[in-house]
Amino acid sequence: MFDKVSIKVAIMVNLAMFVILAAGGYYVADQQGQSLEQQLLERGKIESVVGAKLIGRVMEEAIDNGVFSVKDAFDTEYVPIPGFVPEKYHTKYDFYLDKEILSLEDEFLKDDSVVFAVAVDKNGYLPTHNTRFQQPITGDQQRDLVGNRTKRIFNDPIGLAAAKNEEPAFQQVYHRDTGEVMWDISSPVYVKGQHWGGFRIGFSLDKIGTAKADLKLKLIGFMVIIWLVSLGLIFIVVNKVLRPLTHFTQIASNLADGQVDEKIEVKGRDEIAQLADVLERLRLSLKAAMDRLQRR
Numbered sequence: 001m002f003d004k005v006s007i008k009v010a011i012m013v014n015l016a017m018f019v020i021l022a023a024g025g026y027y028v029a030d031q032q033g034q035s036l037e038q039q040l041l042e043r044g045k046i047e048s049v050v051g052a053k054l055i056g057r058v059m060e061e062a063i064d065n066g067v068f069s070v071k072d073a074f075d076t077e078y079v080p081i082p083g084f085v086p087e088k089y090h091t092k093y094d095f096y097l098d099k100e101i102l103s104l105e106d107e108f109l110k111d112d113s114v115v116f117a118v119a120v121d122k123n124g125y126l127p128t129h130n131t132r133f134q135q136p137i138t139g140d141q142q143r144d145l146v147g148n149r150t151k152r153i154f155n156d157p158i159g160l161a162a163a164k165n166e167e168p169a170f171q172q173v174y175h176r177d178t179g180e181v182m183w184d185i186s187s188p189v190y191v192k193g194q195h196w197g198g199f200r201i202g203f204s205l206d207k208i209g210t211a212k213a214d215l216k217l218k219l220i221g222f223m224v225i226i227w228l229v230s231l232g233l234i235f236i237v238v239n240k241v242l243r244p245l246t247h248f249t250q251i252a253s254n255l256a257d258g259q260v261d262e263k264i265e266v267k268g269r270d271e272i273a274q275l276a277d278v279l280e281r282l283r284l285s286l287k288a289a290m291d292r293l294q295r296r
Helices: 005-064 094-100 102-108 141-147 157-164 205-256 271-295
Strands: 079-081 088-090 114-121 170-175 181-191 194-204
Touching (some): 005 094, 005 102, 005 114, 005 181, 005 194, 005 205, 094 102, 114 157, 157 181, 194 205
Antiparallel strands (some): 079 088, 114 194, 181 194
16 A cells, blocks of 8 residues: 555655644634734733722722721721731621622632732732622631631732832732732722722633633644645645556556557646656557567
């Protein structure tokens, strides 16, 4: 089977096409993965800016409605809540934010890539965490560390940088104390023109990695399908194009056996047609030579 020229040509063409498709597929998958990551990052940046503006508006409305004063909104006399490790605190405004911003913050978690979306003051104090991180206290310190994270002061270097940041969509890599690694994207919250703190979005790198892997698998699958379809088509086309060679091989064999009476038709101007023309001239020469021998 592999002695046939058509098979050899088809295999060589398919191998070359496989290399080209593999290289092209890798490049496209890599570019699309980077594009997806950039899109997710831009989405996180937009969400952090929007969240910061919404939190600032909620606090300003509370001040305008006499719920608490501007001074109370910037309260940093954190009152410890007994019995918690790490410690939790109350402020003069947290009772109000528990009611007014919880559902707002939870809206951001409808994006599967968002792990948390919270407002923190300039010292990293987090008055109201998302519902998923306000689970009932169990007494198991490790379990509560993950399940109940509200009213803590997150004054680690990343947390403080996010809280004190005054640039829109400030991006950091955050190694959370629960062992997760994520993007931390924060934007400043202003209350009555003063920098109150920041709105932090935690974007899961695992989810982003999974999304990129899924995209690459889909692209690779698409490339494999293209290659398999091309594989069959190339075998069919090459075999059809080179089929006359089989015919001419038989003609050459017949000429070698002295069968010189059948005319060889020449069609076209390609290499195969030129080969047919050569064989026809050879047939005529052999026929003429054999006729001369017969007349002697």
